Amino acid sequence: MMNIEEYKNVWVFIETEHGKAKNVGLELLNQGKILAKANNEKVIGVVIGRDMNDVVKSVISYGADEVIVVEGEEYKDYSTDGYTNVMNKLVKKYKPSVILIGATINGRDLGPRLACRLQTGLTADCTGLDIDEASRAIAWTRPAFGGNLMATILCSDTRPQIGTVRPGVFKKIQPDESKSVNVIKEEIHTPADEIRTKLIDFIKIAGEEGVKLEEAEIIVSGGRGLGKAENFSIVKDLADVLGAAVGSSRAAVDAGWISPLQQVGQTGKTVGPKIYIACGISGAVQHLAGMSSSDIIIAINKDPDAPIFNIADYAIVGDLFEVIPALTQQIREYQNS
Template identity: 45%
Template sequence: MNEPVKKPARKKVELDPRFVNYKHVWVFIEAERGVVHPVSWELLGEGRKLADALGVELAGVVMGPPGERTRQICGEAFHYGADLCYLAQDEVLRDYRNEPYTRALTELVDTYQPEIMLLGASTLGRDLAGSVATTLATGLVADCTELVIEADSRNLASTRPTFGGSLLCTIMTQRHRPQMATVRPRVMAMPDADTARSGRIVEHKLAIIESSIITKVLEFIPDAQQDKPQLAFADIIVSGGRGFKKQENFQLVWDLAKVLGAEVGASRPIVQAGWVELDRQVGQSGKTVRPKLYIAAGISGAIQHRVGMDGSDVIIAINNDPNAPIFDFAHYGIVGNAMQILPALTEAFRAQIALARRAG
């Protein structure tokens, strides 16, 4: 009779003594002209889990011009889970510029020493995170899809797609602090706001002189893309892929989206073929979305596309290949020709909407 093989006891990992003073989880609250990017609240929800796992406090970091609105943002951060807020108010922070924001955030980190710092992978967040990580000589994991704490080492295990989205890898910054990561909007769930929550504010006075900043803001021009597709914030998205064969067939996706009041998305091959603009690409190299309903028609569901939409509340997949990967994670699947099924769905929804209007 064979005796069971005894597994060696797992060696406990001792925390590097250099890092004993690095504590707490920080989330950079991205705000421009008083408007907070929703990814900041999403990250507070995720940061709350990390802070609880570590048994430390969760802090928001708010930077901006002096004024009541900048301070109000700290209160909003408390509603979304922060225990405290580091507040840096200065005229040099009125508009985002890489140099003053990098210097300010670096100064805050050097002074208060967080062990983890999270930023949104927005245009601003990507720019700032790279600069701060370089200045601090620490590691940065970009575009993460999952963040967890390794219990033994207290390391942040950051998972992100790699090799063009074909694989997922988990990366840890073991020899440097803080551990930094960016997460794209809508990857993490939006936490519920608790308006009864409050916290404490730690004000930090900066010593940055405007004359020492090379770049100047001459004019503020509103985002020219504000009237463009906003897939990241759509409640319903109908996406199409190579299963439609020809560009004219893709009109079926637009027809269904119009009836549902939905946004139109697409897989990477469709964008590369020039059928739709880049703003409509869903996936690792496109947009990350988290709608209430995601209809994927003629899309195989390769990991490159999956990482951009598998956080959707409900996923309906339509594909004529019963072995398509998308059926492995879709909530509902229809095996069939998307070019036949979409017109039927469009008419069915149109009829139901007309019926509901008459009844109302």
């Protein structure tokens, strides 16, 4: 029988790419700190890779109370076998109560594999985290039934509690470069014959040459109101002058007007930019769930009763085919003045 009282602290798996920490891990450090504080625990960043000194400094500056680092040539690139082996051994040694993992491609691979190895639960693709007052367990909130409901799930009987969390749901804190915390270096190696996959090359996906949605400070999104794929050009023109990423509603993706990689919403990506401009998007609840945490929301729609206006900071009621080109031209003239 598992003694739950032995398990303490909130761990955040810090995913890296090309030697840098991905934003989602740094975002989760902030929320992890809130969860840890509620139970008088620490938030601990877990870093796996090769030559991770810069990543460790970043993790400390973004709020970790402690960092655990495992380095080795075999961890230069992510592998299911290697990273699961490391996390499994670390968990058995330190017994964390909670493990937060970004719901990225790699995170969605690592989370369930680790949960199975540890014989504990996993809540996938979360959009909210809280503490259940009665049990002090994590209350994991995620979309259910195709995004039509939000389910809150508790892992009451086993530890650690593991969940994958969408990028962009939480905000990073302002980094404190002067901060210093304890860094634990663990020696864990995985034999080459136990790692069954090998990364051959990184291939950029078409449409990813611009700013990534999850990392963008400004996003311009188009929806059904654009009418056809060719009309996305006016959205892209506005995004270009703002140095913004291009997003879309599910309706535009389903119509084949734009890549699914650019979909914002419960069944797409969750984003939290400084400015979100919604063009011809009515504001279905599934879309709002993916962008409502944006700092400033600007909505352009000819329907004055569109639900998007209920959460917009600035509402422009008008024909987007007139408004967007005029706005783009005004910004361009201001930049050139």
